[in-house]
Each structure stands twice: as C-alpha cells, then as structure tokens.
Amino acid sequence: MDQDRGVVGHIRRVGRYTLDGVARLGRAVVFFARLVPGFSVVVTRLSLVVQQIYMTGVLTLVIVVVSGAFVGMILALQGYNTLVRYDAQSSLGLLVALSLVRELGPVLTALLFAGRAGSALTAEIGLMKATEQLAGMEMMAVDPLKRVVAPRFLAGWVAVPLLAAIFSAVGILAAYVVAVSDLGLDGGVFWAQMQSGVSVTNDIMGGAIKSVVFGLVISWIAVFEGYDARPTSEGVSRATTRTVVSSSLAVLGLDFIMTAFMLRGL
C-alpha cells in the first residue's frame, strides 16, 4: 500500500471519501424513493404508526421536558441580565418566547431527538437486519420497508414538531416561574408582552416549519443508516454513531439556511 503514502496518498484518500460520501447520498435518495410507497401504511395500518409515535414519545419526552425547563430558566436569567441594562426587563417574556419558538425549541429538540430516538431507531433497524429479521419478513412475503421502516420514519417525522412544541411551552413556563418568583417581574407584563410581540404567521409558523424539516431529515438519516448498516455488531454500532453525527450536523446546517431565508422574509 505504498501508493497510500505521501501527497498522492492524501489526494487519493480525499477522493475516496468524496466518492463514498456521494455514493452514500445517492443510496439514501434511492432508499427514500423506495420508502415512499410504504407511506400508505398510514391508511392501511394507522395503528402501527401510532404505536411508534408512542414509543419514540416515551423515549424522548422526559429528556425534552427537563431540558426545556432548564433552557427556559437559563434564558430568563441571561435575558434579564442583558435587558436590565437598558431598563427593558418588561420585554423578558417576549425575548424568551421568540428565542424558544423560533430557534432553540426546534433546534435543541432536534438534537436531543437525534441523540436519543434517532440512534435507537438506527440500532433497532440495524439489529433487525443483522439478525435476519428483515430477510425473514421478505421471505414471508412481507415488505420490511412498509411494515418496519415506514411506520418508524413517519412516527419520527411527526414526533419532532410535537416535541418541539412541548419544549418551547415548558421553557416559557419555566422562564415565567423564574421571572416572577426570583427576578421579581410582574407576571401580567411577562405574558402581555409575549402576546403582543409573537406573530403566529411569522414566528410560530417559522419554528414549526423548521421542526418539520428537522423531523424529516433526522428520521430519514436514522432509518437509512439502520437499513444500510453492515449486518454485524460493529456495522450497527458505526451506523448508530453516524446517525447522531450526520443528523446533528444536518440540523445545524439546515437551521442556518432556513433562518437566513426566514429573516429576509420569504
């Protein structure tokens, strides 16, 4: 393997990684196209999807609620600290709400979801592949894309926006508690500022769109990595890691792009 040393070797390696990456992306797109017909499961076997939403919800709900509460409290403290310099602490409610609804709710929920449910999804599908459960289904004339993958994908897609909404709601409540009990702000002002300042079409819709996109991308990456994993324990563990890394990066990158578009008014 002398050819892999030196400058030429580096160029070769870069080329190989690039080709691998492009090939993987291509496989992911083809996989998605094959997955789409399976979406009919919503009509034919809705219970499968609901069951999966329940499973992912249980997996992620606690961590989302706890993180939402902490983030809300931190926002209240930090926000107050800055606003009070301009004597604008009455806007704390607005600041917290906008930060959560437009940015932190969707993004942090997505990152938590990727680490908790996304990785579990990859591991589950990868293990089913490694233990021939998927092959077994195929031989029983059951399409695993439809029976196993599609319900999990759809459930993840739906779960992220729901969890993001819960995250923001819990965060705002926690900020309210801190603001009123610890910082001595007036509760009525906190809510009134928020109500008049947060726009449904702009802020709430913007946040919702983001979390829908994040849900789609994370679930797609998670099921693809599981299905594409090499059917060994090492292959599954690598795939799980890749899910967390690539979906986190994808979430942050897409967030930047979407934010840029939204702030310029689409």
Add this chain to the structure above:
Amino acid sequence: MDPRPIRTQPLVSVHDLSFYRDRRMIFQGLNLAIERGKVTVIMGGSGVGKTTLLNLIGGRLTPAGGSVTVDGQQVSALARRELFRLRRRIGMLFQSGALLTDLDVFENVAFPLREHTRLPASLIRHLVLMKLELVGLRGARRLYPAELSGGMARRVALARAISLDPMMVMYDEPFAGLDPIGMGVITKLIRELNDALGMTSIVVTHDVAEASAIADYIYLLDQGRVIAEGTPAAMQASTAPEVRQFMGGLPDGPVAFHYPAADYLADLLGS
C-alpha cells in the same frame, strides 16, 4: 421447456445457474431438481453457497445466468407482486431462526396470518395453537425469543414457516448447534411435516449423519456445481473420491481444505 404436465414436473428446477459475489464465482453451471413431496438434502462444506442457493430459489437474489423455476414460474422473471404471492407458498427456516424479537412466540407464529389474511382473532388463535402443538411448544406461547433455547427457537421458527400451510419449506442448517436430542426432534419434525402435510422439503446441511437419515435424495455441491447426487444409500456406497471424502468426513482430499491462497512458503518468507 419441460414438456411434462406441471403436476409431474419437479417443484423446483435450477438450470445452468450462475451467480457471483463481487466477481467471485459462487455458482457456475449448477443444475438440480427438487421433486414434489420429497425431502431433498443439499450438502456441501460451509461457504459453498448453500444459503445463497436458498435465497436464489426464494427470489431474494437474482442469478447472473441460467434460471430457477418454482412450480412452473421462473423466479427472476416475476414481478414483485407475483414474487410475493409465490413466497406465501414457501416457508423458510433461517439458520438463526430470524424470529421477531419484539413479539412473543404466539405473535411470531401469528405474524404471517395477521399480515396476509383477514381471519377473525379466534380462528387465528386456533391455527397458531395447532402449529405450536405440532412442534410441541404450545406451552411456551408467552415466552419471548430471548427466553428460548436454540432448539426451541428453531421449532418456533418452523411453526411460523408452516403457518400459511406452504407447499414447500426450505430449511437452512436446521441441525446446526443443536444437542443430539434437539437434532432428533427436528429430524422427526421435518419428516412428519413433509409426509403428513404433503409438503416438499429442501434441507441444507453439512451434517452427513442427519442428512443420510432424513433425505430421499441428496445433492453434493462443491466449487459452484453439483459434484454428486443420489439416494443416501447410493451416496454412502459411492466410490467417487470426493463423495467418499465428504461422506466419510476426511479433512482433505479432492475437496480442498484450504481457501485458495498464494504459495505457503512464499507467503511465510513474505515476498
């Protein structure tokens, strides 16, 4: 094409089959026929492609050349829908059992029924209990796959494989990793199911003793083709060296013990 009427044709015929994995030859010029109602054993060392052959018959892999015909239909030419219809009539017992780990024994056996039929729950219950009774595990219906021994898991997988009353069952290494009693149980089950339910059975194994005990007909594979075939008695009596080597369990002979490699001495000296 075979001019005989479909009833007397073999259930499965493999004609001049070739198959490759990353340019490595697995099969080339493979021909064999599985007769209806018989237990046909396919033998060969590990890695000759026995599992691959079952996947080719089940249509999970596509041959590079030649054809596989099951009950008059050429498998690789079938549209997905027809392929799935054909697979409903074929049961397959995977080497690992391939039971669904998130379902208990009962639900595993019920799985194909729930997926493919609209039978009422009470009837499904009856059918599942009947299949479990056949394999002697009616009492284990609430256990999960992780709680089963290897032999039990394989019997559950067998109950599942026959839950839609298939015309044919393919067994991939059904004896591997079982104790002698477990082996005896599986051997008896394969024979009974084959004869009582009028099924056709394909058993893939490298276990000579069990193969001889159960087979109506044996094919011996090596180097991507059939190197010998016949009834168990004929195989035992064969004087062909490669057959004697395999049937007698001799470590080396015409059938190479070594995976193809560079010259040993040259390798050691590290040129």
